[in-house]
Amino acid sequence: MKSALTALGLALFLGAVLIAVAQKSFTAPWESYRALFVGALGSPLAIGATLARATPLLLTGLAVAVALRAGLFNIGGQGQMTVGALAAACVGFALPAPAWVLLPLCLLAGMLGGALWAWLPVFLKETRGAHEVITAILLNYGASRLTRYLASGPLKAPGETPQTPEVGALLPRLHPDFDVHAGLFISLLALVALAWTLTKTVWGYELRAVGAGADAARVAGIEPGRVRRNAFLLSGALAGLAGAVVVCGETPFRRFPADFSTLSYGFDGLAVAMLAGSGSLFLVAPAALLFGGLGAGAEAMAFAVNTPKQLVLILEAILIAALTVRISPLPRAARGRKQAEERGERFGGQP
Amino acid sequence: MVPALYNQRVKLTPQVRLDAISVRFDALQALSEVSLTLTPGERHAIVGENGAGKSTLMNVLFGKLAPTTGRLFLDGTEQRFASPREAMGAGIGMVHQHFDLIGPFTVWENVVLGAEPTASGGRLDRAQARAQVAALAERSQLKIDPDARVESLSVAGQQRTEILKALWRDARVLILDEPTAVLAPSEARELWATVERLSGEGRSIVFITHKLSEVMAHADRVSVLRRGQCVVAGVLTAETTPELLAQAMVAASESAPAPSAPAERNRAGMTLQLKNLRVRGTRGDEAVQGITLEVLPGEILGLAGVDGSGQTELIEAIAGLRPATGGTATLAGTDLLGLSVAQRRAMGVSLLPDDRLRLALAPAMSIAETAVLGRQREPGFSGRFGLLRFAKIQAFTTERIAAFDVRGAEPESRVGALSGGNQQKLVLARELSRQPTLLLASQPTRGLDFAATSFVHGALRAERDRGAAILLASLDLSELLELCDRIAVFLAGKIVGVVRRADATEERLGQLMTGASR
Numbered sequence: 072m073k074s075a076l077t078a079l080g081l082a083l084f085l086g087a088v089l090i091a092v093a094q095k096s097f098t099a100p101w102e103s104y105r106a107l108f109v110g111a112l113g114s115p116l117a118i119g120a121t122l123a124r125a126t127p128l129l130l131t132g133l134a135v136a137v138a139l140r141a142g143l144f145n146i147g148g149q150g151q152m153t154v155g156a157l158a159a160a161c162v163g164f165a166l167p168a169p170a171w172v173l174l175p176l177c178l179l180a181g182m183l184g185g186a187l188w189a190w191l192p193v194f195l196k197e198t199r200g201a202h203e204v205i206t207a208i209l210l211n212y213g214a215s216r217l218t219r220y221l222a223s224g225p226l227k228a229p230g231e232t233p234q235t236p237e238v239g240a241l242l243p244r245l246h247p248d249f250d251v252h253a254g255l256f257i258s259l260l261a262l263v264a265l266a267w268t269l270t271k272t273v274w275g276y277e278l279r280a281v282g283a284g285a286d287a288a289r290v291a292g293i294e295p296g297r298v299r300r301n302a303f304l305l306s307g308a309l310a311g312l313a314g315a316v317v318v319c320g321e322t323p324f325r326r327f328p329a330d331f332s333t334l335s336y337g338f339d340g341l342a343v344a345m346l347a348g349s350g351s352l353f354l355v356a357p358a359a360l361l362f363g364g365l366g367a368g369a370e371a372m373a374f375a376v377n378t379p380k381q382l383v384l385i386l387e388a389i390l391i392a393a394l395t396v397r398i399s400p401l402p403r404a405a406r407g408r409k410q411a412e413e414r415g416e417r418f419g420g421q422p
Numbered sequence: 423m424v425p426a427l428y429n430q431r432v433k434l435t436p437q438v439r440l441d442a443i444s445v446r447f448d449a450l451q452a453l454s455e456v457s458l459t460l461t462p463g464e465r466h467a468i469v470g471e472n473g474a475g476k477s478t479l480m481n482v483l484f485g486k487l488a489p490t491t492g493r494l495f496l497d498g499t500e501q502r503f504a505s506p507r508e509a510m511g512a513g514i515g516m517v518h519q520h521f522d523l524i525g526p527f528t529v530w531e532n533v534v535l536g537a538e539p540t541a542s543g544g545r546l547d548r549a550q551a552r553a554q555v556a557a558l559a560e561r562s563q564l565k566i567d568p569d570a571r572v573e574s575l576s577v578a579g580q581q582r583t584e585i586l587k588a589l590w591r592d593a594r595v596l597i598l599d600e601p602t603a604v605l606a607p608s609e610a611r612e613l614w615a616t617v618e619r620l621s622g623e624g625r626s627i628v629f630i631t632h633k634l635s636e637v638m639a640h641a642d643r644v645s646v647l648r649r650g651q652c653v654v655a656g657v658l659t660a661e662t663t664p665e666l667l668a669q670a671m672v673a674a675s676e677s678a679p680a681p682s683a684p685a686e687r688n689r690a691g692m693t694l695q696l697k698n699l700r701v702r703g704t705r706g707d708e709a710v711q712g713i714t715l716e717v718l719p720g721e722i723l724g725l726a727g728v729d730g731s732g733q734t735e736l737i738e739a740i741a742g743l744r745p746a747t748g749g750t751a752t753l754a755g756t757d758l759l760g761l762s763v764a765q766r767r768a769m770g771v772s773l774l775p776d777d778r779l780r781l782a783l784a785p786a787m788s789i790a791e792t793a794v795l796g797r798q799r800e801p802g803f804s805g806r807f808g809l810l811r812f813a814k815i816q817a818f819t820t821e822r823i824a825a826f827d828v829r830g831a832e833p834e835s836r837v838g839a840l841s842g843g844n845q846q847k848l849v850l851a852r853e854l855s856r857q858p859t860l861l862l863a864s865q866p867t868r869g870l871d872f873a874a875t876s877f878v879h880g881a882l883r884a885e886r887d888r889g890a891a892i893l894l895a896s897l898d899l900s901e902l903l904e905l906c907d908r909i910a911v912f913l914a915g916k917i918v919g920v921v922r923r924a925d926a927t928e929e930r931l932g933q934l935m936t937g938a939s940r
Binding site: 271272273274276277279280283284286287288289290291292293294 | 741743762763764766767773775780781782783784785786787791795796798799804807808809810812
């Protein structure tokens, strides 16, 4: 938690230096950050936009965080989200059912689509020994190209724009004037359910045991391979659910556009999970809010002052870099001691 | 950086003085006002129970840890090491219990790493570096091939590489952290010869050990730590006895658990039968080459042998962690080899692995989580819908901590914060709670002090009396002689003899282990 705040402070500071240099003005950082803040939290409208962006980020962040708890790095969330979104869109426009039946089916289709795309790396690993990080990265491209083709070809709706027909089931907005929609509750429900599952059930216990020490888990009779496979599929299902929530809830979608994969929620989920760290799963929520706010604020900032919204991407990049190298405010000696404790060398005994 | 040339006579060994060193970790006083003096050419043993502060003290000397208070003098000049690198610069070297080597690199590459001889333009002169390392190994009489890849070496070979590394950096004060814990007797003898040579050259050697026989045989002076305090400070070994040292190590209040009274042995349990069992090793060679053995209920069968003779692979194969490539293994007539690890555990097979920190525990898990690892699906610990029963787990953990005297353990604290001995007690507390019918113990007292060791021994005897069949692999022959009913001796993947305890002596076993007799 402390390291996350330090990293955020460092990112804001370096970002300020960048803006000052780019705009050749010492006041520009202040103005830009003010616009960023106002755009993220300054008005009910802004808060609505932040919450709307945080909704899928919470799900993709959870997807990565759950896999991390099992000791896996699911870098394929982007592709899994994209496939899940298309699956949800297909069910949504193809099935002639009333909305209250159709909506759960859409969400389920999204989860299945995401899980399917996550199953491919698992399958390749089990049959061919291919490393899941490599195959998942490649499958991100695969998802992007495949869905683009499908949405501009076989599944294309009549008209100029390459996109699927409109879905018949929507996640309603919470208020007609604001972007935030009912998907937020789905995200929060997923958060609570997962946090509960991980800490209170045998299934979650075994998942964490495999993440903490796969060899010890194996000796204890747990099969790390099976646990990892399930965790990875769950991770993919969460990313796919994020895609379904975006299609059914986020304005202006209600359909799957051919360029859907340019939405970076899947990749941003990696950042969200890293910021949240390995402690309580509930920390994914503030991390998703932060990234949601940065995204919403960036649009407003680019509009209000002359600072390009790409600046926020730089801020996010610095944030991740700072988190990865573990910037610590502790002095060196104290840090060494802390690490020694973490390694279990608290006393003179053997770790 | 060009290392100073190795001299046959080391003249510059500094007098080391640690003055009233205290180390505090938050609420815990790991060391309080410990003082220690090392004169050039002396061999100084540091003994004490697990958690007494031995490694902490050595880490202070090696610059790994800054003392909370206290000072360090070399030849009367105060030093403050900010890092091991600075300590090495001042002539202090350390060989850790867990080696800091890069497996795929050769011996000479590992030795020069970080202190490479450079040619013009910062280039690494490989030929010269290799030649210099070879020359150094030759002069210091360390039997080692400079071109061997470190991962292909035995543990003893890796240790020699570490010593060579310290000498390359011209270490005049050499710290050895439990150097013989991982060595076979013959390898240990070779190490002590090296130690004697090095001290004869004027170097000071400090070594940590749990074996008082080593202290008496190989140290000039000895210091005893107990709970962070120095209770015996640099006494000449000639002027003390193992009994006095042992007394000093254990606080008056805590006596080692009394040896279990000879009890009626239960012989009604299950028999383990191995027939011509074959197991492949990690490197693809056949580590176990056709072994036929029987372990009866109420019996401890020992496995003796030089490290790497196949004992570990055999035990892992019976536990289900490594596939057998041939033969059979049955427990009470049931074929084990076709079963999963979980199914074998359900039959009552229990493992105390040698690498506890990797195979029996996960340092990041809590003690309560660890106490039920492997039993989490039992009705006592989880209920309907796979819900964990926290109250039951908590109560069970508290009971186990008390029953096995796991010190410093709270159900919620992390396993990694326990000392090695208490980690092993926790593993024992968990595995024995299942009342195993077959207990596989692989070096169960490795790295433990004698209080913890006798605790483990007592627990094994109690399990034997209860009727468990116990297979015990150990590199410590005195341990096998103390506990076992029969001892099977391994040599290169085969059993070269099964000796009854009555007929067994260290000499006889040593001859069998090394192939000196059949």
